[in-house]
Amino acid sequence: MKSLDYSLSQIGEAARFILDNAHSKIVCFKGDLGAGKTTLIKEICTILEIEGQVQSPTFGIANEYTLMDSGESIFHLDCYRINCSEEALDFGIEEYLNNGKYVFIEWPDIVDSLLPEMRTEIVILLLNHESRRLTLKNFNT
Template identity: 45%
Template sequence: MKALKINSLEEIHAVAREFLQLVGNKKVFALYGDMGVGKTTFIKAICEELGVQDSVNSPSFAIVNEYHSATDHIIYHFDFYRIEEEEEAYDFGYEDYFYSDAMCFIEWPEKIESLLPKETVVIHFSETANGTRILNIQ
């Protein structure tokens, strides 16, 4: 396991670059953590590092947003917070996303845990008393 620290928003892009180097060619990422801990903000920084020009925000109502990198790679951003049952993921064809060659960032993966591919990179976000975000990557 590797831990990355984000001490301030000024550091987030450097940590995003470090994260991308660390995970190499991994494609599916499950982001765990309390609401407001910075999961969406970190995904936005990663997307910016990959050259995404689109507006990156939480897909709370849409469940999934699609972005395109500077090299025209597809990035999917999921937010499963609002789903009630795992079966709802079948309704929009989660397999087509998770098993594509696209990067998939999944917020609230605990809602669909048994559907995650075996090679999913698990990231636990936490916040210290002074506001530092810690990302424990497995």
């Protein structure tokens, strides 16, 4: 397990820390409402150089982005509005998880039973208004 404290001005370093230390392309982001999950995922997407803007998956559960150089897809799932694992199966979560691409998941607890053993988990803790602590753990990688 590794951890890093970061402020908003250090968000680039925090995102790089995750990309450098994650052993899996499936990365779960845990943390309270407003902890900073979307902010981190957006920054990771920026570093990976996607086409267009990153949005919160407000209107749906999944957002798909395209990497500029390779044209490969990456996915951002927000499971906040999912009530049970059947709902996740209905929207096709298994296809996202089995496609070998980057998948960043906010609120992963509800789909825990569907996640592969091999994954990376980020937990974000609110230290104060100016900073957060992230811990990174690789499972079975």
